[in-house]
Amino acid sequence: MIQALLFIASAAGIGTAPGASAVAFVLPSEERVRVLATIPDLAGFVREIGGERVDVDSISRGKEDLHSVTARPSSLVAMSRADMFVEVGLSLEIAFVPGLLHSCRNARVQPGSPGFVSVAQGWTVSKAPAVLSRQAGDVHPQGNPHINLDPRAGLHMATQVYEGLVRVDPGSKALYDARFEGLVLRLKQAQTRWSAMAEDWKGRKVATYHSEYDYLIEAYGLESVGTLESKPGIPPTPKHLSELVANMKSGGCDAILSAQWSNNDTLARVSEAAGVQAVVLPNQCAGMKGADDWVGMMDLIHDRLEQAFAKSAATK
């Protein structure tokens, strides 16, 4: 039995050690490109650009806090067989990616290899800490990693995915080029639509549970009143929450933005105490109806924000 299982492992094309030099793998044209992405957003870009040529799966399912996703056995198996691995990067997935990369022993997807794609590469990050200390909470050394929630980031992420696919499967470049062109057009149209929706959002005041929506806030000039977490990744404390509620009451606040994982009793209590509506938004694709792909998720976020700001304006 063990022999048979070992044979399966060898046949799966398991590579050598992590950290080994980049190795050029040539994919047979009849084989589909096996891709594992950390979040459904990135799996969606792979699917849109790769079409039938790719076989893609995602580790997170759509509702989790991306800082604490638990990898399943199937994630390890998929990672060990993948031709390409796509992550957001900036340590967003530090809870589960390093362990998987280390244990899978697949040289094709190790950092530095052609099959490793970090879509944050080349992105201008926000809030990179000047001083690294846990006194500032669970900060990410390279800056805020939630770039998948930046309405301006779609084209950048899609480009990184496209370039990764061309690297691991250059024989299908013509197919990827054609599909990528269609995606770029769709993204540009969507961005124009969102910019029009957000034209008069500048100066709207929002609080958030966690610093997930900072890029969204920055993109439209919204004003952040604060976060329910006292510092990034640090659970809310009664003192901090009472100060936040006081700030919201005195300075005004249009909405408290939360993801599904943080839609909890604390959020409800703060919302009630401050008299400010809580708006639950997706923090990744696939977790809410309508958020099937990245454009759909951004449409949903913009729709909910538009409704929330309209409701807030009506009550003033």
Place this chain on the structure above:
Amino acid sequence: MPSVPSQAKQAGPDSGQADRFSNAFNPAFSFIVDAALDYVDLDSGSDEDGFDLSLRILEVASQAWVDPSAWAYFVGAAEEEGLNIEEAAVHYVGLGSQTTLRAGRFFIDFGKQMQTHVHELRTLERPLALRAYLGDEVKGDGVQYDQWAAVGDKSALRWSLGVFANLLPEEAAYPVADVALEIDERKDLGDLNFTGRVTAFRDVSENGTLQLGASARIIPEYTVLDEVNDLSEAELGNEVFGVDLTYGWIDDTGQRRWTLGVEALANSGDIELSVLDPDGTPANGDESLNVKDETVFGFYGFLDYAWSKYRSAGVQYSRATLSDAAETELSEIELYTTRWLSEYHRLRLVGVWSNDDTADEDSYRVALQYTAIIGSHGHGINW
């Protein structure tokens, strides 16, 4: 054109550290503080009753890649006498496939709880059955080979085989007689100590994972020494076998979790040890060591519920038959609740009720445990 220093020219841009005073290749460091305030009430009215406040563990660890095919780490525990090297090992991963060759000093691969340090457990101490049969912690100087393989799309199977110099516990948690156990420093190949483990885990649903495992720890030859009466018995053997099952369930948001685990253990071999002293006066020459071949059984089970990533509670029950002449039956129930103040430190309130069925004695312990994790600290997959 800017000039390139001659040393850099010789070394080349990709040759790694060129200056022995550079700190660019420093390993990652961390340390862990684990302290407890506890109250113990022993049924026997012992003077060990009462409150205590202790720094249980001050652990220092470091790890780094040696080169692309090996990484190394060490874990030291600060003690009154100095730094005790808990683990210091190199993992060689250059054999290809999903194999690891590990060499040095490290915790044995047995069940789900023996590989981890005490402060990493979900309870205050390791389950009673493990403490009784294997020891509080079992580390050895040795070599281990392990490999995992995919089975279908949703399962992984892993096996390991370890060879060690000595796997006797440093201090027996439940001594069955006033004797010492020893293993010769130099021994035949077949008298080295061995561990083995086979485990498989699998997605059983969108939210559920099941793991099954079987483990063995084999000490082919050890010696019992009774220094008081100047007695000894050599060429004794001991094997411990375990089978474990762990089921984990996580809700869609990753916040709520249920974990259920059980492990059954068999402790077998020349383990029933007693000193026969007909006149009750030690060291007058009429004493003898009595060693019997025996098998005793124990188990533990736990249920843990986390309702957020910061709060959890659970219960653990463990039972073990000791290998003394009376076949003492011990059991222990531990109730606990854990509050992570952030990802880096936690408080745990624990209540433990221990029972000696044979002597009909109960004891109680209530503890408030504080653990802080400072610096770089992470684990791979817990097989």
